[in-house]
Structure formats: C-alpha cells, structure tokens
Amino acid sequence: MSQSSQTSKSSYICRCGNPAVLKTSCTDRNSGQKFYSCAVGKDNGGCSYFKWIFDDSEVSKFQGIAKFEMFERLRDFKENRDILMTLYRESEHKIDHLKGLLKDIEIERDQLKHKLAMAEEKEKGMKFMVYGLLLDLAFWNGVMGV
16 A cells, blocks of 8 residues: 655655655555655656655755755756846847837838829929920911911
8 A cells, every 4th residue: 555645845856857745654564754756746747756765864965955956946047037138138129229220211211202292293293284385386286387
C-alpha cells in the first residue's frame, strides 16, 4: 500500500522543472519515513522523481541546494528581464523613429497631392485657352475666308 502525507513544500526543483515536496510515508513498512517526490507527478506532466530522506541533515542539504538553485534561477530571471527591458526600450525608440518618418512621408504625400491638383487645374485652364484660341482662329478663318 503506498500512502503518504505531505509535510511541507520545499523550494527544491525536480528534473521536470516543477517543485519537489517533502512528504512523510504512511505505509506500514515505512511509516514516518520522509521522502522527496515531484509535486506534480509523472501522470500529470511532471517527473517520477523520488528520494528517501534518511536524516534531517539530508533535508537541510536538499533545502540548501534548493535555495542555491532558486537564487541562481532568480539571478537568471533578473538578467533576462534586464535584457528584455533593454530590447523593449530599443524597440520603442525604433517605433517612435518610424512613426516620425511616417508622419514626414504623409506630409510630403499631402503636399504632392496638392501640387498634382494644382497642375491638373492649370492643365485644364491651358486646354480651355487652347480650345478658345482654336475657336477664334477657326472663326476668323471663316470670317476672313483665308
């Protein structure tokens, strides 16, 4: 019969990356014996980690290792956070720069649209003037009989 009662959580991390927990066996054969096992369990996506603890110094050793591992992970997380924050700030600066370029291009586009509209109006006026001159020429040609 495999029974156990959980006595305390540790900060020890299993091979699967999940926390290991310190438990106490409740079986007839190993009653009161302490052991570490994966808190998640192999069936739930954890690992099959299991280790009997034979004395309190071994528990302290594991807790010391766990604290060291947690401090290492915390340091790694802080380093990664700092790197990510630097990348984020650089990205924000690039985005601001690109927004400025886009605004300049939009202004230039609007100016070119205005120039195009003015050129089209000028062309339209020139066409009317040419048509008017052609009509005048045709009229005077007809009147003068040339």
